[in-house]
Amino acid sequence: MRKRLAVALAALTGLIVLFTPPWAKGPAVFMGTLDLPSNGTKLGGFSAIELSPDGVDFHLITDRGHLLRGRIERTAGNLIGLRHGPVRPLRARNGQVLRKTGNDAEGAAIAPDGTLFISLEGKHRxxxxxxxxxxxxxRLDAAEFSRLPKNGGLESLAIARDGTLYALPERTWTRRQNTPVFRHGPDGWSALPGYTRTQGFLPVGADFGPNARLYILERHFKGLGFASRVRSFRVTPAGLSDPQLILQTPQRRHGNLEGLSVWRDTQGKIRLTMVSDDNFLSLFRSQIVEYALPKPLAKQGNQD
Known part of the structure; x- marks a missing residue:
């Protein structure tokens, strides 16, 4: 996906309209943005974000396999800045630094014991x-991973409260809109039904919220910019159900939002914290973007 996006975005550099439509669909309320630092070729291309339950400590992953850790600074819950350590390259099991070719880092999820899982596109794993x-x-593999399109692999990872890992590909090996959600259990991988791509949106990020629902960030590239959408789902062993629209932004409201982290703030509201990928193009900015859900909706859980 990244190669197609980079070519398309570069070709459209002179055509971008500097107008930001003010409206969005869904109950989520815009809370603010925070520009991320830039440091040559290492910082940029952010594809995944993971926050601590209080929304302070963060892990950011770049598509070139670098890790940035730090803390978000807030005033009255609002984004005002961040502190971070050095950018660190991630390494494969053999100790070799993850190189770009076949190692396009896309999704991330942190287990209750602190284990960090990262999905890689190209050589899907x-x-x-x-x-x-x-x-x-x-290294976690499944036979189905090798059938995924080269530029449409495992964009999204999420971990449930019980530690079960879920993976969602951006595209599948068929033209059908139904996309399997892979679940890693004691007996290995299985595929859950219930997620359907609609209206041209493709899944690019996911996280389980504190209400146990699975939130999926979706992206639609419309020629002059991106539209983003977040839907939440009830998850059972039978699959995904009860899709609810949480947020749908108009084209160019934000950049290329890819990563998603869902948490609950001190007021009891669920926060959706997302990160935009600048594709290492100076025309675009890397930002943290945040929305919040009203309290009644935030309390809805994964129960009947």
């Missing part, structure tokens, strides 16, 4: 990194 480690200790 998932690597796990023990708490605090920068070298992978394990």
């Amino acid at each position: 998932i690597l796990s990194f023990p708490n605090g480690a920068e070298q992978a200790s394990d």
Whole structure:
């Protein structure tokens, strides 16, 4: 997906309209944005974000396999800045730094024990990194992963409360709009039904909220910019159900939002914290973008 986007975006550099439509669909309320630092070729291309339950500590992953850790600074819950350490390259199990070719890092999820899972596109697979480690200790594969399109692999990872890992590809090996959600359990991988792509939106990020619902960030590239959408789903062993529209932005409201982290703030509201990928193009900015849900909706859980 990244190669197609880079070519399309570069061709449209002189055509971008500097107008931001003010409206969006869904109950989520815009809370603010925060520009991310830039440092040559290392910082940029952010494709995944993971926050601590209080929305302060963060892990940011770039598509070139770099990890940035730090803390978000807030005033009255609003984004005002961040502090971070050095950019660190992630390494494969053999100790080699993850190179760009076949190692396009896309999704991330952190397990209750601190293990970091990262999905890679190109050579589709998932690597796990023990708490605090920068070298992978394990690799998760499934036969179905090899059938995914080269530029449409495992964009989204999410971990449920019980530690179960879920992976969602951007595209599948068929033209059908139904996309399997892969679930990694004690007996290996299985595919859950219930997720359907609609209106040209493709899944690019996911996270389980504190209400146990699965939130999926979707993207639609419309020629002059991106539209973004977030839907939430009830998840059971039978599959995904009860889709609810949480947010749908108009074209160019934000940049290329890819990563999503869902958490609950001190007022009891669910926050949707997303990160935009600048594709290493100076025309675009890397930003953290945040929305919040009204309290009644935030309390809805994964129950009947």
